[in-house]
Amino acid sequence: MLRVAVEKIQRGMILARPIPLPTDPFRYLLQRDIEIPIDLKPRLKQLGIHEVWVRCRDLEFLEHVIDEELCEQQRQLYCQVRKNFEQVMRSSVSVVDIDVAHFQNSISSLFHFLKSSSFGSVMLQKLDAFDNYLMSHSTNVCYVALLIGMKLERYIIQERSLLKPKDAKDLRHLGLGCLLHDIGKMRIPLEILNKPGKLTPEEFEVMKTHPTIGYEMLRGQAPPAAAQVVLNHHQRWDGKGYPGRADQASGQMFPPMVARQIPIFCRIATMADIYDAATTKRVYSQAKPSVQVLHEMRTWCKGAFDPLVEQAFYEVIPAFPIGQTVRLSNGIEAVVVDFNPRFPVSPKVQCVRTPSGEPFADPSQEEIDLALYPDLDVVEVDGIDVRPYLDIQRSRPVSQLDPMLVG
Template sequence: MQFVLKPVYHRFEVGEFASQDYFDSRGALLLGKAQQVTPSLASFLNCQTVNTLHCECEFSNTIPSDLHASTLLRFPRTVPWLQRVYFETNLLKPELLFEAVHYVDQLVAHLSLHPFISSDLEFLQTSDKVTYKHSVNVALISYIIGKSMNFKGEKLRRLVLGALMHDIGKLEIPNEILNKPGALTEEEYEIMQTHPAKGVARSSDLLLPDSVLSAILQHHERWNGSGYPQGLVGQEILLSAQIMAVADVFDALITDRPYHAAIPPYHALEILLKSSGTEFSPEVLQALLCMIQLYPAGSVVTLNSGEVGIVLRFSYRNLTQPKIQVLSDAFGNPLETERIIDLSEDSSHYIQSFQHRRVG
């Protein structure tokens, strides 16, 4: 096993969260994964060569990297609107991301032939880019969850179509409410809550199937009945709307909004998991987790003991407790003898963060 630093070109934007660790040419950590770029960090990092750490070992082959963003750019209708995090993290397997992008792109192409739907989508694309980008991403995540739950054929198509159209009612919400930087007043929130029903009213002339219209109406319903507009509970909510709810909130959390900054996708998942069985369907969350690599093999992590290690094996059965090979002790000294910690068997250790101070 050997660790090498490889220079990368990346333009750092103020406010972005690092998708990985960045180092100088000597191996000193310049910016840790999930750390936010401040104005001074951006100007510092953008005027020098930064490197990322690569593990040249058998594990690196388990993370396919051949599906680069340039390959995905074959899908011009969709890719410009996708979240960058899907390209830059190993959250989704590249082949799965490629498949989902391909599917959504094909659907958008197909809809562009539909005179009414295409005009609504085009209107959304030009008048409210944030919602359009969000809609594409919700469609992508809904596709991935749908695949995990064995959705196929027309059932899958209706799920992704509903996800793409889920916020179409926002076209009828005043811009000053939609993009208000602060908290909404009670009255404004009530207006905002009308967007699912407005979406259905707007879509009812588009000859969409009833199940798609119902999913649009129910995408803000919550598993415990705390959602709107009908306060449906559990399985009263259409399965496709349960899926769209998870995809909707996941994408909202990892995106900069007027009222909150984006958070790293790993943290967003933790937030969703805390609401499993309350706000969100446990079955749907499990289906999403089955498609996600929380700590892909090859990830460098810091344990609560201060030791730094590399993830040896990712297991879907133990999403947060992979096997770790410790590389250095709490003081940054490289270990001379091999030390493996199986987090699923060692309750005294857990992953503290992806950041570490120094590469040995």
């Protein structure tokens, strides 16, 4: 099977995975093995669905990279987030009841599932498009943060040294904090929250109150480590984040946290949050290819992230997702079939068309590991020239940085 952008859907394409209905993740808009009606394209776009998986005779082996059980777990988590957020929307009191125990159970099962899954650690499987940006964003941030956290077990134990190692490396509170990290946005006026353009400085000041509002909403209900993620997910490693620290007794304000003052779970949440916001198409911005987002995070957000968290991030987030069609610098059209954390911009690909557009007779014989060919690059994704973005992280992988800290 193959990922195909909705604009590129052609007559005769057969769905390899069902398309869930964005308004009800447990019902489907279209079932698998059905030919996609061409006239459905505008409706798919309108529903926020940007790509679909279609059958491709020579790429049936890619079926294993999408785990339907994982999708199911993410859908369940999404539904819980939606239920709780809607409750917050309906209520006007400042402290609301959050079903923390229920969340913890779902996060535990997602966490255990990822640990036992051989692909979970390398294959980013974002939630399909759903009807609400804030809620699907929360679910995705939780997922990406768990993947990063799993790479950094020993570092987390070191950073949470007041706890027993068994408790320190328990990522459930990280997951819970990420699911709820933007809950304070439910109290931001809609004209600011959904504004399709740049916020004015005054509006931005209002927006910046959402971590504190969320923290106040959860205080006493969520475990402190999770509540900390809500309060501090906009802190930056270089100290340029927010909010500032308040002295509880005097009410005096101090500058925002910097570097290791920021709890490790919050540093992980910041990375996952920025990545998901940048890869998701919103009302007012186009979704960008993953390789472009990774490049921008490295250049625009320089200094914002804990270097070790950043290294782990590049090990779990592929610059070119498996199943994506790309063009190589020799003109060949190929499909990404594997991700190599050591060489993030040089995946393994299977060639499908020659530079003149002729299909290869047997694509299974045409596999190239780009890591072995330094002169051969991916140059185009979905019609976008990606050559300016190929400078991402070619340094040593995290596992070679300090074996004592990562695992």
